[in-house]
Amino acid sequence: MEAGLDGLGRRSVLALGGAGVSGLATIGTIVIASRSLTTRGAGEFFVAISLFAIVQGVCSFGAETGFQFFVPTMSADGGRRLVRIVASASLGAGLAIALIVWLLAQPIGELLAESGEPNGRTASVIRTIAVLLPFAGLYEVTMGALRARDRVLFGVVLDRIVRPLLQIVATIVAVTVSDGSRTVVVAWAVPIGLAVVVATGVLITARPTNVSETPEDVSQATFWRYTAPRSVARIAQTITQRIDVLILAAVYPLEEAAIYGTVSRCMIAGVFVATALRQTIQSRLRRLVLQGDRVAVKNMYGVSTTWLVLVTWPVYLLMITHAPLIMSAFGPEYVRGAPALVLLCSAMLVASASGLVDVVLLMLGRSWLSTINVTVALILNVTLNLLLAPEFGMIGSAIAWVVAILASNVFPLIQTAHVAGLHPGGVPLATAIAAAVLAFALPMAIGRVAFGVGIGPFAVVLVIALIVYGATLHKQRGRLKLDQFVQDLRRRVPAPSHG
Numbered sequence: 001m002e003a004g005l006d007g008l009g010r011r012s013v014l015a016l017g018g019a020g021v022s023g024l025a026t027i028g029t030i031v032i033a034s035r036s037l038t039t040r041g042a043g044e045f046f047v048a049i050s051l052f053a054i055v056q057g058v059c060s061f062g063a064e065t066g067f068q069f070f071v072p073t074m075s076a077d078g079g080r081r082l083v084r085i086v087a088s089a090s091l092g093a094g095l096a097i098a099l100i101v102w103l104l105a106q107p108i109g110e111l112l113a114e115s116g117e118p119n120g121r122t123a124s125v126i127r128t129i130a131v132l133l134p135f136a137g138l139y140e141v142t143m144g145a146l147r148a149r150d151r152v153l154f155g156v157v158l159d160r161i162v163r164p165l166l167q168i169v170a171t172i173v174a175v176t177v178s179d180g181s182r183t184v185v186v187a188w189a190v191p192i193g194l195a196v197v198v199a200t201g202v203l204i205t206a207r208p209t210n211v212s213e214t215p216e217d218v219s220q221a222t223f224w225r226y227t228a229p230r231s232v233a234r235i236a237q238t239i240t241q242r243i244d245v246l247i248l249a250a251v252y253p254l255e256e257a258a259i260y261g262t263v264s265r266c267m268i269a270g271v272f273v274a275t276a277l278r279q280t281i282q283s284r285l286r287r288l289v290l291q292g293d294r295v296a297v298k299n300m301y302g303v304s305t306t307w308l309v310l311v312t313w314p315v316y317l318l319m320i321t322h323a324p325l326i327m328s329a330f331g332p333e334y335v336r337g338a339p340a341l342v343l344l345c346s347a348m349l350v351a352s353a354s355g356l357v358d359v360v361l362l363m364l365g366r367s368w369l370s371t372i373n374v375t376v377a378l379i380l381n382v383t384l385n386l387l388l389a390p391e392f393g394m395i396g397s398a399i400a401w402v403v404a405i406l407a408s409n410v411f412p413l414i415q416t417a418h419v420a421g422l423h424p425g426g427v428p429l430a431t432a433i434a435a436a437v438l439a440f441a442l443p444m445a446i447g448r449v450a451f452g453v454g455i456g457p458f459a460v461v462l463v464i465a466l467i468v469y470g471a472t473l474h475k476q477r478g479r480l481k482l483d484q485f486v487q488d489l490r491r492r493v494p495a496p497s498h499g
Helices: 008-036 039-059 063-073 076-103 105-112 120-132 134-148 152-177 181-205 220-251 254-268 271-290 294-321 323-328 332-354 357-363 367-392 394-420 427-451 455-475 482-490
Strands: none
Touching: 008 039, 008 152, 008 181, 008 254, 039 076, 039 120, 039 134, 039 181, 039 220, 039 254, 063 076, 063 134, 063 220, 063 357, 076 105, 076 120, 076 134, 076 181, 076 220, 105 120, 105 220, 120 134, 120 181, 134 152, 134 181, 152 181, 220 254, 220 367, 220 394, 254 294, 254 323, 254 332, 254 394, 271 294, 294 323, 294 332, 294 357, 294 427, 294 455, 323 332, 332 394, 357 367, 357 394, 367 394, 427 455
């Protein structure tokens, strides 16, 4: 087993399994909402969850990264105290923002309503999400605390399986009893609040594990000095991902925001895989950095990127080759979002091939560099959205986000190479990219040209492409480090000590 790869297979299976469930549940929720609501109602839904996501980024304070960086080095009592302080701050900020959003619900409704249209329903949706905003930041804080306290399995099950499945079930119930976007918003948000309550209970009652043998006394000032730039970065990152929907909703009818919101959620489903891997390996990568084991850090970075490409590139390439068919699943009016989907998925190919580059930069202690990168991406995104969205609609917003995605990946790639000589490239990554393009995308593209985009031909071609892709991965398993992946899964794992 190469340095740094011990246990990575088991952790990756856990992460990828959870990401798969979460991604499918998210797409399912969007399909149900788009099929059951009017296009305007779907627009109100996407505006509401975009507001929720922005508040989540603001009120989480980038604490997850701070927890991963400091909590494993602290005493049990010190770690608990730190989590309590951050959670209290997050709750207070969430309550304050919720009050502001509630008070501004009517003006927001007027901004989003077309001339002559009633805005009371949209304002009602805004007030509904305002009531649930206090849970937004707390969700990320509690999930980050679970991972920092080595409750990875419980965190994955709660965050990536239980919560998204509850959301899809609640959405089905909501559209059955009501055809309003307000009910769907409640169905989407309540499982997040329930997950916060459960995670908080576990954090209060569970005995700590994985505490350093020589615990450090980390002051609040030290914690916030490290976390402050990450907080700025987290806010910028969230706004970058969500501001386009809000700008479109303000400039165009809500129907345009509904279609583009659906496109962005389809595209970002693959991001769940990267997020899951990041959450799984972040604390371990930090330990390797502290130990000064640069070889192990490079191995973990390169192999995790290779496996990320193996999983996500087929998804993005499928969306690129069959974008109209994918979008038709949400309704015939959503097909015009296909060009935007192609643009965004093309940019995500670059993002996946860059791997967890921002995590590497953060665990090297360069949080300000990460903040600068994300802030530049935000400035580019907002500026280009304001310039292009009024003229070109969702295509303009997609172009703006593509530029932001490229900037937020290329910049840290250059920086990690310069600062630490680290990059994900090598034979495994090159093999993964070639396999995804030649063994999966090529058959899919040939199938579309030969047989069109009907659901029947698509299903047949997809099965053929998956067989060819699977056979290629098996043949190239050595180069792709999949032998080590399987070997790691077969190893006996000692029972964890909670003593």
